[in-house]
Amino acid sequence: xxxxxxxxxxxxxxxxxxxxxxxxxxxxxxxxxxxxxxxxxxxxxxxxxxxxxxxxxxxxxxxxxxxxxxxxxxxxxxxxxxxxxxxxxxxxxxxxxxxxxxxxxxxxxxxxxxxxxxxxxxxxxxxxxxxxxxxxxxxxxxxxxxxxxxxxxxxxxxxxxxxxxxxxxxxxxxxxxxxxxxxxxxxxxxxxxxxxxxxxxxxxxxxxxxxxxxxxxxx
Numbered sequence: 001x002x003x004x005x006x007x008x009x010x011x012x013x014x015x016x017x018x019x020x021x022x023x024x025x026x027x028x029x030x031x032x033x034x035x036x037x038x039x040x041x042x043x044x045x046x047x048x049x050x051x052x053x054x055x056x057x058x059x060x061x062x063x064x065x066x067x068x069x070x071x072x073x074x075x076x077x078x079x080x081x082x083x084x085x086x087x088x089x090x091x092x093x094x095x096x097x098x099x100x101x102x103x104x105x106x107x108x109x110x111x112x113x114x115x116x117x118x119x120x121x122x123x124x125x126x127x128x129x130x131x132x133x134x135x136x137x138x139x140x141x142x143x144x145x146x147x148x149x150x151x152x153x154x155x156x157x158x159x160x161x162x163x164x165x166x167x168x169x170x171x172x173x174x175x176x177x178x179x180x181x182x183x184x185x186x187x188x189x190x191x192x193x194x195x196x197x198x199x200x201x202x203x204x205x206x207x208x209x210x211x212x213x214x215x216x217x218x219x
Contacts, residue, residue, distance in 0.1 A: 004031040005112040006045040008038055008069075010062075011053040016097070023101035029109055038066050044112040048104075050097065051075040056089035063090030070111045074104070077135055080178045080185040135177050143170040147183065148190035 007030050012021075024030055038045055047062060047069050059071060073086055074097045083094060095107050110116070136144070146156045153171065157164045178189055 003043055004029055005109060006031055006033045006037060006040075006043055007108055008033050008035060008045060008047045010047060010049040013050055013053070013097070020101040020104065023105055027105050027109075030105060038069065044068075044070060046070045046072055046108045046112050048072050048074060048108065051086070056085040056091075059086060059089040059091050072108060072111055080180040080189040083189060084185070136174070140170050140173055140177070143167060144174060144186060144190050147171070147174075148187045 007024065009032065024032060033045070038047070045066070045068075047066070049059065049062070049071060051073050052075070054073070059073070062069070062071060070092045071090060073091045073094050075083075075094060076097050086094070093107065093111050095104055099107075142160070143156060146159065151159070153164050153167045157167045160167070174186065178186065180186065180189075
């Protein structure tokens, strides 16, 4: 298919499984290519690079070599600081290595078509998937969703029918596991791994954060 999105896979781990490659190869809108085709003109090329084997320095070199490419980094576990280094190096988006192959392919398509990664076919990984990739429990991931939407500790406690002290404990665990306690870093982390904030239909926050300033820029 001539207008298929080109996909260059870098450092594909041997334990990823055959299902991912089979799903990718049988998705008509995608076409795998070799490194020699990276700089070819025509359709968008999305580079799927696997961390930590592919580090921020390698991403920066790739960005310099192919400024028009879209770089999607797949990770097993990463803190806010590490993700920040990848963003500064030129990464466009992130996906959990443990995400279902269909979701990874959908994310590649959304990135190539400049669509939000949490809408349409490129639905964000379920909170359980994002939590597992960061070492978070489902409840910690849920608290992170509330925090990224601008809820205070007291409001989170009320919505989840738990004590404020319990919420504070979850925030302490988030600080320890993500290696940051700053709210803006948690907001950025939640968005970059596709962990969507609580929507208006789910609950009404007392205050809002301008997430637009935390979006990963498209290069």
